[in-house]
Amino acid sequence: MPRQPRLDAAGTLHHVMGRGIERTQLFRDDTDRSDFVARLAALGRQGDLVVYAWALLPNHFHLLVRTGAQPLFRSMKKLLTGYVVNFNRRHKRVGHLFQNRYKSIVVEEEPYLLELTRYIHLNPLRAGLVPRLAALRRYPWSGHAALLGHGDRPWQDTRTVLAFFGRTRPRAVARYEAFLREGLPQGRRPELVGGGLLRSLGGWSQVLALRRRGSRVAADARVLGSGAFVEHLLREAASQEKETLRFTRKVRKLPTLARHLTATGGVEEAELRSGLRTRGLVRARRLFCQLAVRGMGYSGAAVARFLGVTTSSVNRLAASEELPEVKRYLEAL
Secondary structure, three states, X not given: OOOOOOOOOOOOEEEEEEEEHHHOOOOOOHHHHHHHHXXXXXXXXXXXXXXXXXXXXXXXXEEXXXXXXXXXXXXXXXXXXXXXXXXXXXXXXXXXXXXXXXXXXXEOHHHHHHHHHHHHHOHHHHOOOOOOHXXXXXXXXXXXXXXXXXXXXXXXXXXXXXXXXXXXXXXXXXXXXXXXXXXXXXXXXXXXXXXXXXXXXXXXHHHHHHHHOOOOOOXXXXXXXXXXXXXXXXXXXXXXXXXXXXXXXXXXXXXXXXXXXXXXXXXXXXXXXXXXXXXXXXXXXXXXXXXXXXXOOOOHHHHHHXXXXXXXXXXXHHHOOOOOHHHHHHHHO
């Protein structure tokens, strides 16, 4: 069954969490932590993510990030897949490292950007990794030190956070630290890490379906924000769902898409599904994969079976930079 549209778009703010399977330690030593941070830094430098806050704990991590041009799932795949491969190789283990998939919550910027920055950066203190707030200034495995000017983290966006606290850096840093200190008595704040309602309902598509049947549901379990913000996201999700349905009603099956593509693209269907790798055919397969996976919601495995190639090849082509023809084909179909 085709996947439903993701509740994500360029510029969306997310609180992302990942936890080790069966409470496995995700970070056993500083080499592990450095590897994870280096991968996060690469995403920040490339503009795939804007990183505001982050913290590494022994068996989980927190990130407060804004998506760039590519969707969150693609950035997280880059971050986590490479990390797991290195971790398993270094520690001579096999199998999954993370418990299920990462968890992400869409966040309304005002006022939750600051609340989550404080919550995330106080995590090492709550976990007993540092004895007091002053010691957190030099703790290298969270974004707090970079906000204070300690550590070399040019990929972390410290300006946006500090701009809320003052026009000069010294004043902003002092007021930011005072803000963290005020949050110490609050302890753990479960409302900032979200509930499981949408996961148990099956995602935003199920929430939309329930609403169409007249059921009022608390549809903010994976959204941190006001009612107006939640309604805005639901309208956006409904629009994305409508666009996907419009496309898939007209092009229901992969063979239909292949016939349409080859009729207008100057290649034969048999060539599209062959092992030939001429420049024109590689481009045609890339277009086919992007339309099938991104536009129609097919899995990489289903497209791979149709084309007679590997799933990794399909996923790579679908995730590559979107071809300009994609939009034209979507509008025409």
